[in-house]
Amino acid sequence: MDCLFIRRNLFSYQEHKLSDKDTKEFEAHLLSCAECSRIVSEFRSVTSVIDLRKDAEPNPFAGTRIIQRLESEMESNKEKREPVFIRILQPLAVAALLVIAVIIGFSIVKQREPEISAIINHRQDIQAIQSDLNIPDFVDEDETFFANK
Ligand SMILES: [Zn+2]
Structure with missing residues (x-):
């Protein structure tokens, strides 16, 4: 296992897509290689920010609900509309x-x-x-x- 493998498989490792054997070797390399361990932790912090963003994004129904809300507001405004x-x-x-x-x-x-x-x-x-x-x-x-x- 070399540094190149680590860098190429950051995503697979993060998403737990590596085989058990590769995961073990991956982690073993991180323990012995400060550079790769730094890269992995940076990658983790970046992906965690992305994950937070994903959570913050409104779900597809939120947009529809907002539009429905606006429409009902407009409807109620029509009822008490100006002359x-x-x-x-x-x-x-x-x-x-x-x-x-x-x-x-x-x-x-x-x-x-x-x-x-x-x-x-x-x-x-x-x-x-x-x-x-x-x-x-x-x-x-x-x-x-x-x-x-
Ligand atoms: Zn390395």
């Missing part, structure tokens, strides 16, 4: 408000279109006068004031 108009009208009202908001937004832009284009024209006029009179760009007086401080 129909709130459930149906609430989303409708939200949608209507959105539409109204968009329409108002567009109409404001439409209404202000002459104003906006007047402002743009005005700026163009100023720029024309500026270049005619050879005036440099307007200077923010506050900015220069604070910059000089």
